[in-house]
Amino acid sequence: MGGTKLLAGAVDTDLYVHRRAQRSVSGLDQSALLDVVVDAVQEARASAGAEIEAVGFGIPALIDQRTGRAVISVHLPLAGLPFGDVMAERLGLPVFVDNDANVAALAEHRAGAARGCSEAVVLTIGTGIGGGLILGGELYRGASGAGAELGHVVIDMDGPRCHGNCPNRGCLEALASGSALAREALRIARERHNSALGRALAGGGELAGPLVTELAHDGDPAALEAIELVGTRLGVGIANFVNIFNPEVVVIGGGVIGAGELLLRPARVEMRRRALPPSRDEVRIVAAHFGVEAGMVGAASLAFDGLARRARVA
Ligand SMILES: [Zn+2]
Secondary structure, rough: OOOEEEEEEEEEEOOOOOEEEEEEEOOOOHHHHHHHHHHHHHHHHHOOOOOOOEEEEEEEEEEOOOOOOEEEEEOOOOOOHHHHHHHHHHOOOOOOEHHHHHHHHHHHHHHOOOOOOOOOEEEEEOOOOEEEEEOOOOOOOOOOOOOOHHOOOOOOOOOOOOOOOOOOOOEEEHHOOOOHHHHHHHHHHHHHHOHHHHHHHHHHOOOOOHHHHHHHHHHOOHHHHHHHHEEEHHHHHHHHHHHHHHEEEEEEEEHHHHHOOOHHHHHHHHHHHHOOOOHHOOOEEEEOOOOOOOEEEEEEEEHHHHHHHHHOOO
């Protein structure tokens, strides 16, 4: 589930997706939202052609793993709800729930760009920046499940205010997210009227990530400058993660990775300028394997892990 839509799928143990169902979840109250979720799962289930054993969810909320309750949910009316218990009762199946960024990290670890790695950092960069950590081959969740909010590492003590529930300023999310890219693109467009970016602004275009990325791929220096700035800031944040975790790989996903090497190249350069050896020389910074289906595939991994854990306990 994302802040505006959900994708459901019937996924096998090889993480191959057989059937998909999509729904809009924008602007729904809690009861309508839960109905839509159940309906999408039932559609995928009915068309699966095989028995469904469990349901995994990646939801845009901070989950307290001790109680299963969504503690904070900025985009959807889920706060305070024991989402897993409610869904298990409505669906009549075992249900496993985690944060959307955590399940995206699971997908990359099990079948994507961090496959086979023991230590990996996964950043999902869209409107905000979600973080997931694989440590010792396992998803790291912290003491209560609130762990790995990597987007809220500070890269500028006096930087701009962060969003949502974050009281901080100068967070990586405030400076290197898709929203930050749009903000920088707007600033640069106003300064450079003759650039393609400036002309897009004059023509009434919305300087969101996809347009900036397209203009940068076409070689517009102003659009390139905006992406390079965000990539450089990303590199500052990544240097922190490299020093702390000594990961084999840092995986960058989410909409902003549409910029590809235009974003990753300055991030690598900046990380190498700032991080300590030998970690900085060993780590790879790469694009995610999964796009919009990262959450769905990761949620399936979560469910298979959960079933295996229950079988061991039993
Ligand atoms: Zn923050």
